[in-house]
Amino acid sequence: MRGLLAVLSLHPQVSVRPEPFGALLYHFGTRRLSFLKDRRLLEVVQRLDGATSIEDALHDVTAADRPAMRKALQTLERTGMLR
Amino acid sequence: MRLVEHFAAGLDAPICLTWELTYACNLACVHCLSSSGRRDPRELSTAEAKAVIDELQRMQVFYVNIGGGEPTVRSDFWELVDYATAHQVGVKFSTNGVRIDAAAAARLAASDYVDVQISLDGATAEVNDAVRGTGSFDMAVSALEHLRDAGFTDAKISVVCTRHNISQLDEFKALADSFGATLRLTRLRPSGRGADVWDELHPTMAQQRELYDWLVLHGEGVLTGDSFFHLSAFGSALPGLNLCGAGRVVCLIDPIGDVYACPFAIHDEFLAGNVRSPGGFQQVWRHSELFAELRQPQSGGACSSCEFYDSCQGGCMAAKFFTGLPLDGPDPECVQGYGELALAGVSVVPKPSGDHSRAVPLTLSVRRPDRACDQSPVLS
Numbered sequence: 001m002r003g004l005l006a007v008l009s010l011h012p013q014v015s016v017r018p019e020p021f022g023a024l025l026y027h028f029g030t031r032r033l034s035f036l037k038d039r040r041l042l043e044v045v046q047r048l049d050g051a052t053s054i055e056d057a058l059h060d061v062t063a064a065d066r067p068a069m070r071k072a073l074q075t076l077e078r079t080g081m082l083r
Numbered sequence: 084m085r086l087v088e089h090f091a092a093g094l095d096a097p098i099c100l101t102w103e104l105t106y107a108c109n110l111a112c113v114h115c116l117s118s119s120g121r122r123d124p125r126e127l128s129t130a131e132a133k134a135v136i137d138e139l140q141r142m143q144v145f146y147v148n149i150g151g152g153e154p155t156v157r158s159d160f161w162e163l164v165d166y167a168t169a170h171q172v173g174v175k176f177s178t179n180g181v182r183i184d185a186a187a188a189a190r191l192a193a194s195d196y197v198d199v200q201i202s203l204d205g206a207t208a209e210v211n212d213a214v215r216g217t218g219s220f221d222m223a224v225s226a227l228e229h230l231r232d233a234g235f236t237d238a239k240i241s242v243v244c245t246r247h248n249i250s251q252l253d254e255f256k257a258l259a260d261s262f263g264a265t266l267r268l269t270r271l272r273p274s275g276r277g278a279d280v281w282d283e284l285h286p287t288m289a290q291q292r293e294l295y296d297w298l299v300l301h302g303e304g305v306l307t308g309d310s311f312f313h314l315s316a317f318g319s320a321l322p323g324l325n326l327c328g329a330g331r332v333v334c335l336i337d338p339i340g341d342v343y344a345c346p347f348a349i350h351d352e353f354l355a356g357n358v359r360s361p362g363g364f365q366q367v368w369r370h371s372e373l374f375a376e377l378r379q380p381q382s383g384g385a386c387s388s389c390e391f392y393d394s395c396q397g398g399c400m401a402a403k404f405f406t407g408l409p410l411d412g413p414d415p416e417c418v419q420g421y422g423e424l425a426l427a428g429v430s431v432v433p434k435p436s437g438d439h440s441r442a443v444p445l446t447l448s449v450r451r452p453d454r455a456c457d458q459s460p461v462l463s
Contacts (some may be wrong), residue, residue, distance in 0.1 A: 020095070
């Protein structure tokens, strides 16, 4: 697992399409489709690119929600959507 | 709300869509979903097709499944493929292999954004050619050889499951493995010319069970396009959404720009609009009355009291429609047997609303010929 200060960003071959429930992510390289089931997670993912660290991108997520968000980011990293 | 319920209520754009580029085809498969053969004079021009791609890019439709007809016989086929991939619309195309020579294979191997599906409906020439026409097995295998030799990785072998090839599932898998390809199995539908051969080609109940067991065993390594969710009523759900995506997460654009709810439903009843009309595809996807209706919560009708309704969702809308069954009742291949019961009460099946089959000039004799008749009764 990455440390709190690590930086993650969207893989350049990944396209993000916002949807009412959250977003669809498609990786043009792996052809993998993923779903973000939460609009707030979409906001975090969109903030990653300008963020100095994962924690920075999570700054306005409540402490209670952070573990779930970190876990979701980890899954996205494992599947190659983030790197 | 669960994710699948969001999907059922419709998305801002399809996850993917099928786009049939032409009704022209060099083959005349007996089960063709789109009754293809002759080119339609109203076919979208290159400029119109590019405008559709621009729109798909704006809507962020990630990829299109291109088919036909035989899409590669369009003279602008590669131009459109290149245009799509240059505009963030990935391409998966289905072909019988007719144009996949060494040069085409090399071109495909050089692209990161194009997937190829070679259609094959028998693991042997005998079984395949009976459905797809003489020489079609060799043509498909030759295309696979060219792709392999060019270094194209992970081609797909796309199989429509019929009564004559269910017993060949292991052979199909071995064939795919031998080419480093992935097997893709889909369901036969009584759509297009498929209506004419449905009774003789659709798998028997015992074969449906065989297919289900095979998919449970091999599910991970085999693609199905979410085709077999009606089989989920045998037990545990198969991988996938297990949802009819028609007009909700998928749709079809046909060669003349007509937008239908799904690739298996080319009929006026499921026509939502045309990409040439004002507002284009986006207007049709977001505002057509038909799609709005399909995104309403569906009633299980006669199926709602069945304990398996949650897993099979009543099966395939197109399969029901083209066999004359009500849309809110069992699928004709309902594995609990309710489809067969319902079919016994069907007296009228819908007439097709279009047909691009090539005319076969045939004079059928009422007496036996004097000598062995050398003419093919099916191929012109």
